[in-house]
Amino acid sequence: MAILTVLPLVLVMLLLPLAAIASGDPPWQHYCGSSGNYTAGSKYQANLQALAATLPSTASSSSPALFAKDAAGAGDVEPDRVFALTLCRGDTASANASSSSCADCASRAFRDAQSVCPYSKEVAVYYDPCLLYFSGDDFLSSPANPAQVRLYDVDRSTRRGGGGADFVTLVRALLSYTMQWAVPYNSTGGGAAAVRWYTTVRMDVVTPPLFSLMQCTPDMSGGDCRQCLQDLVGNTTFNGSVSGVRNIGARCGYRYDTYKFYGGEPKLKIGSLSEINSTAPSSPPPPPPVTETRSGRKKVLTVALLVPLIALCPVVIFCFAWIRRLRNHYSCVISLLITQINVAKKGYNGQRRSIKALETRRKRFRIEDATSNFSEDKKLGEGGFGSVYKGQLPNGLEVAVKRLAAHSSQGLVEFKNEIQLIAKLQHTNLVNLRGCCIQGEENLLIYEYMPNKSLDFFIFDLKRAALLNWKTRLNIIEGITQGLLYLHKHSRLCIIHRDLKASNILLDRDMNPKISDFGLAKIFDSNDVQRNTKRVVGTYGYMAPEYASEGCFSLKSDVFSFGVLVLEIISGKRNAGFHQYGDFFNLLGYAWQLWKDGSWHELVDPSLVSEGQMMEIKKCMKVALLCVQENAVDRPTMSAVVKMLSSELKMLPEPKQPAFFNVRMKHGELSNTAPSSINDVTITIVNGR
DSSP: OHHHHHGGGGOOOOOOOOOOOOTTSOOSEEEEOSSOBOOTTOHHHHHHHHHHHHHHHHHHHTTTSOEEEEEEOTTSOGGGOEEEEEEEOTTTTSTTSOTTHHHHHHHHHHHHHHHHSTTBSSEEEEOSSEEEEEESSOOTTOOOOOSOEEEEEEOOOOOBOSTTOOHHHHHHHHHHHHHHHHSOTTOOOOSOTTOOOEEEEEEOSSBSOEEEEEEEOTTSOHHHHHHHHHHHHHTOOOOTTEEEEEEEOSSEEEEEESSOOSSSOOSEEESSGGGOOSSOOSSOOOOOOOOOOHHHHHHHHHHHHHHHHHHHHHHHHHHHHHHHHTTSTTEEEEESSOOOEEEEEEOTTSOEEEEEEOOSSEEEEEHHHHTTTTOGGGEEEEOSSEEEEEEEOTTSOEEEEEEEOTTOHHHHHHHHHHHHHHTTOOOTTBOOEEEEEEETTEEEEEEEOOTTOBTHHHHTSHHHHTTOOHHHHHHHHHHHHHHHHIIIIISSSOEEOSOOOGGGEEEOTTOOEEEOOOTTOEEOOTTOSOEEOSEEEEOTTTSOHHHHHHOEEOHHHHHHHHHHHHHHHHHOOOSSSOOOBTTBSSHHHHHHHHHHHTOGGGGSOHHHHTTSOHHHHHHHHHHHHHHTBSSGGGSOOHHHHHHHHTSOGGGSOOOOOBTTTTOBOOTTSOOOOSOSOOOOSOEEEEOOO
16 A cells, blocks of 8 residues: 555656647747856857857758757857857748748747846757757757656546557557658668658547657767657656657657647548558658558457557556655655646645646655764755755766755745745746655755845845945846846746845856746736735735735835845844834835935945945835835836836936835834844745635
8 A cells, every 4th residue: 555655656648738838929948058157248149149049040041951950169268169060840831821930930949048048158959940049168069968858738638449458558559650750770871961850640540640750960870860769758757648849958859649730731641550660661651541441450450459569568667666665765856857747646635636746757766865864964945835955966966955845835835835936937037946855854955055145134244245245236236136026027938926135136157147946936827916815925124015915916016125135235124123214114215215315325234335336226226115105006016126126216216105114113112223123934824814
């Protein structure tokens, strides 16, 4: 029975919807690598722009290959060189597509790569008609398939299998057949511009019919293409409730679904299972007939009986291997490339819970070893969720391991929420989730390690605050702005963070900010103005007034928290907690009073005064006051904030009274300016309304 409880953990499936992409829509998937960033105006950017100017037209003019690859910066030092390829799908130049559709798609991919992964040196962008991949590492001479992503489509419609075979068996047969025709076994190919490892198939032995497509970059050899596709199919978890899958990397990919998703007629049709041969000829035949003979039915029955038995063998072997893994209590699946899977988990109350986790390429190791058995000297911090430890993977990569406190029902909710959301987010200014582990009572999240800890570690300490000059602080402000703008506008989902604060802004080696902790985040319908909740969660001092008192939250709730955070960065003072600033109990009222009196410079951290950037600081303070205005309607959007930060001070509107301005002291009540307590703990309030 213990084994039966654990086995569902390995039966995973991806659940992201497969939506068709219009010409102006964002990519259906993208991949932001971890190879570092380039800067504006750098040689890397110039080389990338040079490739963007030539590669799309080269690919479009290479018909029927519709493929181009190149490198730029051969005379530059290695960090400035750029390697790129682009491939258009085989049906892009069909009768229904214009001759320039391939070039248009590739050009749009170069543009969108800059918005979905700003300044990232390694990016993959996937559209229906084309893909783009570029990197600072030379991958062009290798058959490796980097930047793999996978999408599953769940369909609850009733299907009828053919010849007694179930749906999963038919899918496997379809993909095997498609692979044989995409890469004939007696072909070597590769290198020739006219060669295109591409085919489409329709299978009519199931209702609704199945459609498939496979393609490799035409510069690969036949053997490399076949191996690439076999690896993709082998890494896929098939399930009867999944009607379609897209699995693709920079070098090869495949897709199947229950509707025709490609242009033109399929190159091949399967009317019965008897038409699936063990090998494929070197050139495609005409589509086979769809009629069945009596001998054909016998073959169908034979295939239907043998295929499930053969398919069952690796499952049995896998189960035995999994049982052996159970001996390692902290054995864990780590995701180095992120897409989405679904892990069934038994909750603490005995009810089954659905937790969405992450996986593409899996590596097993003992988290116990990575963190020295969760030793105290590896502990980085502790919060409401649990403890965070520093760890090191077998390949030397340093990670931060977030461990859910045992029997924490609220923590489990946040754990589940964080995995569901952050799986769909990739941005330079968001923390990168490396993977997760769900086993027994252990619930672990594995993040990239941030050596400079969090923002509050610096700005609220007199000695360490001096290490952050204004240039660094402004870079942090702008990075947080870009991260929030991505969450609110540019990601595939519109997301409200709901717990933006200094301790949730992590700093990498170069002091670049990364927003973390998405346990309280919410997906927000962009058509909604606001939403209500009876369960108010967040941190006092950073909560917008309408949210703290009425449970109303919107994108402007995050804008308010951002404004508070900017005031803290400028002043080096906390807003969260019981502090006396002049006649006020909070930083907002104090900042507003100084602004109205023309004494705004008194708010500025003394370590910044001598840097000669006071007008820039004043502009940021004004933007912050605009963000913390009492009425949510008066607050700017994050798009407007980005424009304000790049505008002149005189162009900005005058702020109105901030929230909590009337929270002040009577004279003589308090004379001590030291904080009596620091309230930086995320809280939950249930409003009975």
